[in-house]
Amino acid sequence: MSVVFDSDDLERTEEFLSKSYAPMRIGSGGRDAGAHITRVASDSVSADQLDLHFEMSYDVSPLGRICLCDIETGTIEDHQAAGWPHPADFGPGDLFSFAPPDRPYSGRICRARYIITMLDPDVLARVAGVEKPVELLDHNPLSAAVAQHLRGAITYVRDQVLAAPDIAEHPLLVSTATQHLAAAVLAAFPTTALDERAGTDLDAHPRALRRAVAFIEANPERDLTATELAQAAGVSARAVQLAFRRHLDTTPMAYLRRVRLDHARAELRAATLGETTVTQVAARWGYTRPSAFTAHYRAAYGELPSQALQDTGFSA
Template sequence: MTFESTNLEQTEHFLINSYAPMRIGSSTDDIRASVDRIGEPGVTIDQNEFAFEMSYDVDALGKICLCSIESGAIADHQVDGWRDAESFGPGQLLSFTPPDRSFRGRIHNARYSFTMVDPSLLARFADADRRIELLDHHPISANAAAQLQRTITHLRSVLAEPEMGGSPLVRASAIDYLVARVLETFPNNAADGDAPTPVAAPPAVRRAKAYIDENAGSPVSVGEIAAASSLTVRALQYAFRRHVGMTPMNYLRQTRLDRARAELTAADPYGPDSVTSVALRWSFLSPSRFAALYREAFGETPSQTLRS
């Protein structure tokens, strides 16, 4: 499907029929809009170009919408439920909006792609039969975003070329690979339940772990860890579960326990260091709680470690 127009009203009518009820506007009469869509039920990939200044106010799409910006900018993009509006430019890939949220903003002479995915396709990759949601609109890392972008480009070529995409099996496999990449790129709830097996951590998780390692002896909040990793708190929680196998605060607690054990192991049992002083040094304010956590982690009490 290909659409081109120099008329704002005609463009709005087409966008309503192609996406969802919306209102668009512009302060210029120089309207140049084009949409080139390819796809099949469940997944579509659009190449959009709006070579003018255009405002938009759009109802919920009912689809997962991935946006990859090639040129121009999308400004003041605000989704219902977001705390702040954001702006995006060339090279950025984001989850544009959850399926059930309306959104609004402005397009500045932008060329970008929209990859629309039926949310039901994500359920095939879930640990349980439930609704799968993306929990943050930012990818977990630049590398993950780049891999997803390559997957979108490949899928578009599969769907566009009869020689490549003529086989239903090839098309279905390519779509499954896209969905798997989406779940690897954005924080999501597909792995809720048992903690997943840890895999190679993305840069944001490594930044969070480095911050914890450097500040384990100081009072640290999950918000401070999230800020150091450039993730939201919710995205940080799910990134840690996926890549570390525990929550950020559990990782902080284990780091403190490991440091305390190292000190107790090296300490002179008749010297100035006591179990209580070591516990306080690593932010365990309750000696009884420290002893219980320590025994659970290492199979012996802190006093036994100190005496040995």
């Protein structure tokens, strides 16, 4: 999506900004309110270039997105997000985070040309490999070098992906570029992601695995979810995944499937020919397609399920 907005009417500018970002109130002490805005966007990321030829105050509701600002000319003054101890001023060359996604902010833009980049927080969490939302612990980048790298990632996503029609219409290409941008954000700012990853790594211990395994083996007939396994193990869902990978070289769902297959095999061996069918047993253990049951059973035991039942195939 590409949009160009031009206006010298403050009300129209407020309406456009409210629709593009979040509900806000803006004001100006002068008559001149010229604004030129270009926007390119996908579902998960947007990049806007704003050129405001006047002094504009703003009071903005939470954006729900990671919001980065890169100032080319002019200044942003008295900017303060909820929870900041003091307002801050920014000028040309400054690249910073406007506000946490869940907090309102206010300030004043003084005849500035700047770029706003907004990113879905879920993308940041996926790239970081954590379950909880990732929080930026400071509104300033860690160094000038990482800020410059982030600026390059923003420029690439804006100019080479979102603004290029032949590229923007390919979801996989947009998704890859967006993840690259998210990785640059994670590298540029101190975040909560590292602490959560470290905690997850420590939580993936044998005790958590034993609790998850015991829960699976006690409840193989239930439609278990990752959340239930995590609660039973007393750790995060990601820690459960890591524990199964690290100690058993498998996944929780693959382990659950094998336990169910073991129960199905025992049931087939104990069944009376003519009274029980493979199809019935497969359905009881979560298989709606007998062909899938046969494939998994043969891979696990090197025989057909019908051999355990002394049958020649599926019967209804």
